[in-house]
Amino acid sequence: MAVSERSILHAVENSMFEFPGLPGRWDILDFPGVRAHATPEVSHPFGNMVGVSTLTEANADPVIERVKDFFGKRRHVVGWWLNPSSTPIDLVGRLEAAGFSKILEQAGLVLTDLGHAIPCNPAVTVRRATDRDRADVVRLYAQGYPMPEALASAYCEVLPFTDCGNHYLAHLDGVEGPVAVSSMFSPRGSSVIVLQGAATLEAHRGRGTYKALMAARLADARAMGKQAAVLQGDRKTSAPICVKLGFREICSIDFYAWGSA
Secondary structure, eight states: OOOOHHHHHHHHHHGGGOSOOBTTTBEEEOOTTSEEEEOTTOOOTTTSEEEOOBOOTTTHHHHHHHHHHHHHHHTOOEEEEEOTTOBSTTHHHHHHHTTOEEEEEEEEEEEOOTTOOOOOOTTEEEEEOOGGGHHHHHHHHHHHTTOOHHHHHHHHHHSOSSSSEEEEEEEETTOSSOOEEEEEEOOTTOSEEEEEEEEEOGGGTTSSHHHHHHHHHHHHHHHTTOOEEEEEEETTTHHHHHHHTTOEEEEEEEEEEESOO
């Protein structure tokens, strides 16, 4: 049976909140009507994030203020993930009135033909990372995005090196050590794979590492019996590439932020 559009959209909208909690490193927060997590050691909108809102006109403003109060006391930036199902309908206006600003526009994308051929640069080699590669994985996430090293380290802990989710490393002929990293995972019980976290060191961009990492992950997802792959692509960078590779857009996702580091 083909995977349903509802399952695909659910994976796109919820993927950033599917990671398990690690007390003191990646805390799952309990605000009413939203999903949320926080990285107590790091002030960053990806580590401190709220989204998948089911708020109402009556409680939206009080919850927004509770979120601001929580992260304001920490003097941390917080990001708010605005997915298509977010409520109330005027949530954007409420967030902007509360001081949130848009920092990123993304497209929710899906590919259901996991056997789709992706041409790759033969000079790029991709392999699954193991726990022995942890230092390289953290370094590449920290430098390639970039993001704080502490956040990259926490990400490696909440997405461990396992069969159901993993990190991938890309090597270029003639270059010592890996130059790019990416990840993927599958929510428990889902036939959808979520592709996340592709980052290449600036000096080695434009050599086809992104395509090679994509091809490797899709091949593994197909071997795992998955029926679809989803991701959230930056409209200015990765989204146009993914559309050319066969992905189709199913929704828009905007990312807002409030606070200061």
